[in-house]
Structure formats: structure tokens, C-alpha cells
Amino acid sequence: MVDAHSKAKAAQIQRVGEVVRNFYSELPFNFHGSLESSVEAIRRPPVQGTYPDLHTLLRSNGDPGFHVLEVGCGAGWLANGIALHYGVHLEAIDLTPAALKRARALAPLLGTEKFVRFLECNVFDFETDRRYDLIMSMGVLHHTGDVFGAMAKLAPLLKPGGRMYLGLYHEPGRKVFLEEMWRLARENGEDAAFQRYCQLDSVHAADDTLARSWFRDQVLHPHETQHTLQQVDGWLELLGLKLESTSINRFAPIKNKKKLFRLELEYEARSRKALFEENRYFPGFFTALARKPL
Ligand SMILES: C[S@@+](CC[C@H](N)C(=O)[O-])C[C@H]1O[C@@H](n2cnc3c(N)ncnc32)[C@H](O)[C@@H]1O
Numbered sequence: 001m002v003d004a005h006s007k008a009k010a011a012q013i014q015r016v017g018e019v020v021r022n023f024y025s026e027l028p029f030n031f032h033g034s035l036e037s038s039v040e041a042i043r044r045p046p047v048q049g050t051y052p053d054l055h056t057l058l059r060s061n062g063d064p065g066f067h068v069l070e071v072g073c074g075a076g077w078l079a080n081g082i083a084l085h086y087g088v089h090l091e092a093i094d095l096t097p098a099a100l101k102r103a104r105a106l107a108p109l110l111g112t113e114k115f116v117r118f119l120e121c122n123v124f125d126f127e128t129d130r131r132y133d134l135i136m137s138m139g140v141l142h143h144t145g146d147v148f149g150a151m152a153k154l155a156p157l158l159k160p161g162g163r164m165y166l167g168l169y170h171e172p173g174r175k176v177f178l179e180e181m182w183r184l185a186r187e188n189g190e191d192a193a194f195q196r197y198c199q200l201d202s203v204h205a206a207d208d209t210l211a212r213s214w215f216r217d218q219v220l221h222p223h224e225t226q227h228t229l230q231q232v233d234g235w236l237e238l239l240g241l242k243l244e245s246t247s248i249n250r251f252a253p254i255k256n257k258k259k260l261f262r263l264e265l266e267y268e269a270r271s272r273k274a275l276f277e278e279n280r281y282f283p284g285f286f287t288a289l290a291r292k293p294l
Contacts, residue, residue: 013124016144032210092117133163134162167286168232180196194211197219230261233257
């Protein structure tokens with residue numbers, strides 16, 4: 001019975017992987033219209049403003065042996081960006097060849113090819129003898145069909161004291177945005193939803209290919225799940241990892257988890273306000289940084 005259950009689960013994960021690869025093969029996520037435009041974007045500091053906890057971690061590491069694994073690197077902005085701005089070594093895996101092709105093409109233009117090794121691989125099939133100081137995965141595991149399974153696969157690959165950095169869709173935070181986009185697409189057509197998306201996400205709207213790649217990913221995805229920090233914290237604990245910081249409280253020190261988990265329930269109202277009152281892009285995404293004990 002247990003065996004049948006794990007076989008069914010493995011088959012489901014495989015199927016999701018195929019659907020997701022096919023989806024991104026048409027147009028990978030965060031895909032600029034030209035290589036030059038990607039290079040220009042990656043030359044800007046990649047995480048300093050958005051993910052200050054990740055920036056502090058990368059900036060403070062003076063160890064030349066510091067090694068990073070990125071899971072689901074897509075077109076390579078983060079792996080190439082981190083190599084360029086922090087001089088660390090990375091392995092970056094993804095299951096979509098079209099995304100990896102772009103990520104690899106960017107490396108020599110940025111001078112990062114000695115730092116990053118891009119590999120085509122499904123996270124569930126990834127094997128290595130290496131142990132990492134940092135394993136990061138931004139906007140990926142919620143497209144795999146088994147977030148906890150992927151975390152459980154990755155946790156043993158951390159060195160003692162190593163960190164896991166995850167970016168995931170947030171359940172209360174995401175609902176409002178998705179429902180509004182789907183309503184527009186249903187009632188007025190996909191193009192109307194795309195136009196509304198471009199109004200909200202003006203950062204990516206200037207480059208049509210880039211805007212389409214974001215819109216498809218954010219609104220038309222064939223497989224996504226949504227999560228809460230409380231749920232992820234429970235999974236981290238099961239894996240022996242300790243939550244250190246999160247975007248949910250804007251990266252403030254974590255003093256009281258109960259308060260933190262109450263705060264995340266406010267995200268639905270925040271999202272509603274951002275979208276309908278402030279006309280602001282609020283896709284509903286959160287991060288969690290966790291550490292493996294020494
Ligand atoms: C939303 S994109 C994020 C890409 C990148 N992390 C970024 O922030 O630009 C999701 C990426 O995860 C990859 N992916 C999805 N499922 C995967 C899996 N099971 N193993 C490896 N990569 C996966 C997809 O191919 C896609 O490139």
C-alpha cells in the first residue's frame with residue numbers, strides 16, 4: 001500500500017515536471033527580448049533592495065569555499081547576478097533547456113562563466129557529493145507538485161550551519177491577484193488581463209517579451225500551489241532547520257512566531273488594498289531563510 005502510494009506520488013511529480021517544462025519551453029520566465037537587456041538588468045544589484053537578508057548573508061561571507069546551489073535557476077538572473085556581484089561559486093539547476101540556454105549565454109557576457117555551472121536536472125533527480133553553504137530556490141518549488149518532498153531532498157545537501165532560502169507563493173496574499181486576473185481573462189479575454197497586468201507591473205512592461213514571460217508565469221501557469229509561512233516553518237522544523245528571517249515581517253528579527261503567523265493572515269486584506277485602492281502590483285510571494293544547526 002505504502003509502495004503504491006509512493007509510486008503514485010512519484011508518477012504525479014514526474015507528470016507535473018513534464019507539464020511545467022513544456023510550459024516554460026514556449027517562453028521561459030523573466031526572459032528579456034535581447035541578451036543585452038538581460039545583461040543590463042543583471043548588472044544592477046540583484047538582491048540588495050528586495051532580499052536584504054540574502055544580501056547580508058552573501059556580503060558577509062569571506063570564505064572562498066562558500067558554495068551555493070540554486071534550484072530552478074530559470075534564465076539565470078539570480079545565479080549570474082550573485083556570481084557577478086558577490087563572487088561566489090554556484091551550481092544552478094533547472095529542468096527547462098530553453099531557460100538554461102539563455103542562462104548559459106549570459107555568463108560569458110557577464111564574466112561569470114568561471115563561477116556558475118548550469119545543469120539540466122529535475123530537483124527530485126539531483127544527485128551530488130557536494131555539501132552547500134546556501135541552497136536557494138526562488139519561485140520554483142510551488143511548481144513541483146511536492147514542496148515538502150523537494151525541501152526534504154535538499155536539506156541533507158546543506159553543510160552544518162548552511163542556509164536554505166526559499167521564495168514561494170503565499171496563500172492569503174496571492175488569492176486576490178489571481179482571482180482578479182482570472183476574472184478579467186474569463187470575462188474580457190486574455191489580452192485584457194495582460195493589459196491590466198502591464199498597468200500593475202510597470203517594471204517589466206517596457207519589454208514586451210519580458211512582460212509576456214511574467215504574465216504567463218504569474219497568471220497562466222498550469223501548475224502552482226500556495227503556502228503559508230506557518231506551514232513552511234512546520235516543514236523546516238521537521239527537517240531540523242531553524243527559521244531565521246522572512247519577508248512576511250519585512251525581515252525583522254523573529255521574536256514571536258505566533259504574532260508572525262497572525263501577521264500573515266493580514267496579507268489577503270493587504271493584497272486587496274494594493275490591487276484595488278493603490279493600483280499596485282501585489283502577486284503574493286514570500287521568502288523564508290532557514291539555517292541548519294552547526
Ligand atoms: C518561475 S520560474 C523561476 C526561475 C528563477 N528562479 C527566477 O527567479 O527567475 C520557475 C523555474 O523553475 C523550474 N522548475 C520547475 N520545476 C522544477 C523542477 N522540478 N526541477 C528543476 N527546476 C524546476 C522551471 O523550469 C522554471 O525555470
